[in-house]
Amino acid sequence: MKSFSKNARRITAAAIALLLQQAVATPLVFPYNFRTATKTISVKSVESTVERGSAIVRIQPGDSLTQIAADYGVRVKSIMWATGIKKDQLKPGMLVRVPLVAVVENNITKLPPGVFVHEVESGETLSTIARRYGLSIIELISANPYTSSLDRMKEGDRLFIPSAQRGLIVKIKPGQDLVSLAEFYGVDVGQVAKANNATLPSDLSEGDYVLLPGVMAEGTLEALNTRRQNEIENRKKRELLERYQRYLVFVKRKKQQQYERYLAFLEEKKERKAREAELAKQQAIEEARQQAIAREQARKAEARAAVLAKQRQQQQAALAQQARAARRSTSKTSVVRTSFDSKPAASTGFQWPMRSFTITSGYGRRGFWIGSSNFHTGVDMGAPTGTPIYAASSGRITASGWGSYGINVFVSNGNMRVIYGHMSRTAVQVGQYVDRGDLLGYVGCTGICTGPHLHFEVQIGGSHVNPYNYLP
Numbered sequence: 001m002k003s004f005s006k007n008a009r010r011i012t013a014a015a016i017a018l019l020l021q022q023a024v025a026t027p028l029v030f031p032y033n034f035r036t037a038t039k040t041i042s043v044k045s046v047e048s049t050v051e052r053g054s055a056i057v058r059i060q061p062g063d064s065l066t067q068i069a070a071d072y073g074v075r076v077k078s079i080m081w082a083t084g085i086k087k088d089q090l091k092p093g094m095l096v097r098v099p100l101v102a103v104v105e106n107n108i109t110k111l112p113p114g115v116f117v118h119e120v121e122s123g124e125t126l127s128t129i130a131r132r133y134g135l136s137i138i139e140l141i142s143a144n145p146y147t148s149s150l151d152r153m154k155e156g157d158r159l160f161i162p163s164a165q166r167g168l169i170v171k172i173k174p175g176q177d178l179v180s181l182a183e184f185y186g187v188d189v190g191q192v193a194k195a196n197n198a199t200l201p202s203d204l205s206e207g208d209y210v211l212l213p214g215v216m217a218e219g220t221l222e223a224l225n226t227r228r229q230n231e232i233e234n235r236k237k238r239e240l241l242e243r244y245q246r247y248l249v250f251v252k253r254k255k256q257q258q259y260e261r262y263l264a265f266l267e268e269k270k271e272r273k274a275r276e277a278e279l280a281k282q283q284a285i286e287e288a289r290q291q292a293i294a295r296e297q298a299r300k301a302e303a304r305a306a307v308l309a310k311q312r313q314q315q316q317a318a319l320a321q322q323a324r325a326a327r328r329s330t331s332k333t334s335v336v337r338t339s340f341d342s343k344p345a346a347s348t349g350f351q352w353p354m355r356s357f358t359i360t361s362g363y364g365r366r367g368f369w370i371g372s373s374n375f376h377t378g379v380d381m382g383a384p385t386g387t388p389i390y391a392a393s394s395g396r397i398t399a400s401g402w403g404s405y406g407i408n409v410f411v412s413n414g415n416m417r418v419i420y421g422h423m424s425r426t427a428v429q430v431g432q433y434v435d436r437g438d439l440l441g442y443v444g445c446t447g448i449c450t451g452p453h454l455h456f457e458v459q460i461g462g463s464h465v466n467p468y469n470y471l472p
């Protein structure tokens, strides 16, 4: 990089590092301090416009308002107004009031002679400010090495403006003094002392600003440029990173959606399988039920067949007995009973239906009976017309009046039916319940009949059986 003056020196990399370190560590507050050739005036801190302070300055021979105003960085008119004087009234020994508008730090700091502060105005840039004070940009930057950004100057920022000698302006840090700084930057100590109006190294102390004549902060400019470049690159990187992160988020969301669809698919599959399993289960239950029904039907059919077989067996046994009885009755056609067992049969609960009668025809086969079935389904008991007939067993009257056996009465009980036939008249009504021994009607000869008698018949399940098996 080109030097700007004959005395300009390049700053070493270490110096740049130090400067940048200071720039980072030091907030950009520029303390005000005003130094005239004759004395240093310290002023109280002024925090707000309401409490603006002012400095009282004794006029020395040769002083002018313009010079004082420039020294304090205020307008001439402000001093005149605050003091209440006109310009030509200024005399040595006189006190003037300098209104101060700037914030001053409590600890006293010194600015090198000829250096004043410029407050950045709206629209100003480093180059316009440099041009305004006849400085090169590097000279301006050298006076303000702590400037953090070339692009971030804003209204109210304060810049040091060197009006006499140009050089690097640095703040004295703990442990530093004029001598060490001069050595560090490779400048003659005498020149530094002269530039800073110091006769002793102790004239300047920690926190004061020192001007190092001829030292140019080329590195600072470079660093600032680099920093600006880096900022641009970092912004690009950041944007790229953000785009990449957005892309990652997009990809992640996409994957999430895919995964959720997959989960939904699995869930659906599971549900379908469950539905199918449930259906199969119900089908199995239904089949089992149908099989149970079929088994039950088969069992019932078997039971019915067994009952029928038993009935047939009983019937055959009855037929055999009937045949025997018939054989007996052909040899002895009538049985006279003039007395009967008044006690009912212990096994069946039957009693004889009449007190006096003659058995004229037994149960069973009787080949000689012309014009009729050759099987007698009951027992015929001959008695005079009007002889009372009593219920042989209890039951409900299910027929009373003309029927298959002339005027007859049916007494039903469960699957048993007892028939009393050929009556002259009945003494009961259908629906009535009768006990054993109750009067049912009277002997007659209605229907197919050859003489007054009672046809007494017992049926089980609609089939006639041998009444002798029930009677006592």
Ligand SMILES: [Zn+2]
Binding pocket: 361, 376, 378, 379, 380, 454, 455, 456
């Ligand atoms: Zn008969």
